[in-house]
Amino acid sequence: MEGVDRDVAVRDVSRQRVIEAAADLLAREGRDAVTTRAVAAAAGVQPPVIYRLFGDKDGLLEAVTEHGYATFLAVKHADTRPRDPVADLRAGWDLSVEFGLVNPELYALMYGEPRRGTNSAAFHAGMRILLHRIHRLAASGLLRVNEELAASLIHATARGAVLTWLSLPDDRRDPALLTAMREAMVSAVTLDKPAVREPGPAGAARALRAALPEQTALSSGEQHLLGEWLDRLTADTDARD
Structure with missing residues (x-):
């Protein structure tokens, strides 16, 4: 059970890091700069991680939008x-x-x-x-x-x-x-x-x-x-x- 909780925590941290990296790219360089490759590099993860966490780029943008409402x-x-x-x-x-x-x-x-x-x-x-x-x-x-x-x-x-x-x-x-x-x-x-x-x-x-x-x-x-x-x-x- 502890291992599962640790995996969930790691996943949540990775997800938040990707969202924040995407939001930062959006603010600095505009929407066209928010590509899966650029966001992965900024977040320090491999591109497949983004697809596992968000499904696709549109799922990532949806998460960034939710982050905006929270902000x-x-x-x-x-x-x-x-x-x-x-x-x-x-x-x-x-x-x-x-x-x-x-x-x-x-x-x-x-x-x-x-x-x-x-x-x-x-x-x-x-x-x-x-x-x-x-x-x-x-x-x-x-x-x-x-x-x-x-x-x-x-x-x-x-x-x-x-x-x-x-x-x-x-x-x-x-x-x-x-x-x-x-x-x-x-x-x-x-x-x-x-x-x-x-x-x-x-x-x-x-x-x-x-x-x-x-x-x-x-x-x-x-x-x-x-x-x-x-x-x-x-x-x-x-x-x-």
Whole structure:
């Protein structure tokens, strides 16, 4: 048994060394430099080791993508009780964009291809942080759209901002672009004042819908039914707006 554990440990160390070597090559020389031969040489292993560990080059790139999500997750900060949830949203968006600008090749690998790396635990952990931010906005009555759409808008604008910035020549990279895209996202996702102070049911319905799982006065069946009513109220009001 000890021999098996030792073999697993050696395999894990080798796998991590190869991933880090590939990520370093990607950062320094770009995606075209990430060949199995170059990565094997940088990691100090024979090329067949990469095929045993990852199956093929695409499997290696998938592992590098997962490594990217884990790296990004490590720099994320989740404030569980922010004083200003809108300012917290801005800070999270800025952090995401900054990560992309500092790690352009890795970011392009992570977000340039649909769904690459999205099954990783780190990706889902990062999504939970974003969803918590959005949920706090909803509970505060500050969310203009439903939570799922808000997540898509935040992701799309951050990803679009980074990939657009990276596609521009250096002399056309105006920081005002990033600020404008962030503020467009904030305007699309949030309200200037809590919706519960405004006429109409949509904002109050969203705020109550967000707080619904945290109360215990209703049975699960009652919560489900009320949740359907609140979702219907919100959708109907949004459609008329």
